[in-house]
Amino acid sequence: MLLKITNTLSRTKENFVPIDQENIRMYVCGPTVYDYPHVGNARPLIIFDVLFRLLKKLFPKSKVTYVRNITDIDDKIIETSKKLNITTSELTNKVLDDFHNDCDYLGCLKPTVEPKATDHLDEMINLIKRLIEKGFAYQSNDHVYFEVSRFKEYGKLSNKNIKDLVSGSRVAISENKKESGDFVLWKPSKENEPSWDSPFGKGRPGWHLECSAMSEKYLGKHFDFHGGGLDLIFPHHENEIAQSVCTNDKKLSNYWLHNGYVTVEKQKMSKSLGNFVTINELKNNYNGQVIRLAMLSTHYTQPFDWNENILENSRKNLEKWYEFYSDDVESISDSNLKFLLDDLNTPLMISNINDLYKKAKTGDSLSANQLSSSCKILGLFNQNVKEWKNFKKIGKMSPEEIEKLILKRNEARAKKDFKTSDKIRDLLVSKGVLIKDKGDNTLWEYK
Structure with a gap:
């Protein structure tokens, strides 16, 4: 190889x-x-x-x-x-x-x-x-x-x-x-x-x-x-x-x-510019695997634009893939490893894992095993299913935090500041909160 x-x-x-x-x-x-x-x-x-x-x-x-x-x-x-x-x-x-x-x-x-x-x-x-x-x-x-x-x-x-x-x-x-x-x-x-x-x-x-x-x-x-x-x-x-x-x-x-x-909005993230998020700030809201998968979704030689949508997509992918988590250490096949061998092409590797997921859903046990092995070579699946699920519970925002953000969002909507209101909505969604507007009221629930 x-x-x-x-x-x-x-x-x-x-x-x-x-x-x-x-x-x-x-x-x-x-x-x-x-x-x-x-x-x-x-x-x-x-x-x-x-x-x-x-x-x-x-x-x-x-x-x-x-x-x-x-x-x-x-x-x-x-x-x-x-x-x-x-x-x-x-x-x-x-x-x-x-x-x-x-x-x-x-x-x-x-x-x-x-x-x-x-x-x-x-x-x-x-x-x-x-x-x-x-x-x-x-x-x-x-x-x-x-x-x-x-x-x-x-x-x-x-x-x-x-x-x-x-x-x-x-x-x-x-x-x-x-x-x-x-x-x-x-x-x-x-x-x-x-x-x-x-x-x-x-x-x-x-x-x-x-x-x-x-x-x-x-x-x-x-x-x-x-x-x-x-x-x-x-x-x-x-x-x-x-x-x-x-x-x-x-x-x-x-x-x-x-x-x-x-980058953040196409500008380099740095402490001197003040547009940074510390890793520590993410720990209560995201499993570290979500951050890892998000970072690997773009080829390493290219800029990576930090945003809530990519984190949410990574969380959803991991949620799906964990259906086929296995403790068994199955060797990854050459056909599934080839993407990493081509200049660490992690975006193609992730796309291939999604293809393996679709096959695994049909009952293909070989694809299910290779999905787990592919995740592990990327440093994912470093927690078992119970640990993954437990973190999701710990990481939820409190009702008080949610209500404060919804109030700020409603104030922004009243001023027709839709950019701010959309940002707050995306933030809530990324943290596992579904919201629904009914007139002047906003209802919410955990995913």
Whole structure:
């Protein structure tokens, strides 16, 4: 069985050929733990979890290593800890616990290794020393920078030249740099900020450096897959390649995978724009499998537009499919696995599961078994029927919450603000509440 995958580096769909068939290796950039993860952060967790499951299925006798790092030192972490008047470690430990709870809620397997940046300062300092020795990095006013002009392939991943990349990007301007595109490997810490001793002075590492050091420690200098969100292509992944290739004179990763943005009304979901929903906010109203299936309904390379309708459709599909849930572990057939093998085509996989459902309804036991197996390879059916049904009961809105929303909706209808009234109706429907308008009154009931 041959896996095909879209490689950002070549901008083509390629056959996956392992470096070492007995040792498959994947690195995915994990969270910066300064606040609750939002739905946009959930997408790479789910996508690369599916790839991890698929690789384990395709190479059952091989070692499959999935490394997902934790960035626990960063400007945002320092700023947030100051605002909350707590230490950075208190903040990161709390957020990391929340993150792990979110991963469990979304049905994600634990990665093989989950290294923290603060546990790998020696590796980072060693990497900087090697870059300075080779002439790719320089010290300036207690900072260490990577000299981008020394790496001739810079920009290959993002398919742009350095001037285009720097123009309009989030590149920090500093008089300490030789060129504006040079990026920091080490910087001095301000008073009362976390810092570590180093040959370059007391300070802390640059963000990009962390992943190069940790991927090398756990996966070696050259590995199979490197993944993350589309927004990481530049500068983060471009800079990782520059650091690692210049240090080791080797290609860093053979296959670069990037998932598309999660959008709200076609605008990227982000904390800076304030248009985000945290994963934690969803837990009382949706089973994590609903969020997972919704995310998989769009191909990972495409934008995913977050809306209540797609959540409701996912809930209805799972409700149907659970009629054929089975505890038995039935191996998925090649004919049903082929959709995932074609660049993780989860939309076609979901369509095929619906076809299996129709056949199962006619009494086809083979289709029923394959439906269950297909769901499980996607990370669905991670609860038995009783657990699935119990969550539905727990997740219902209270009558008081429903009445408040209906009052707001009726006020919007009276003002002929139909956009708002429709949004409230869709919200109620998505949370399992049916409403019926009778004149000026609105009746409701649980589904």
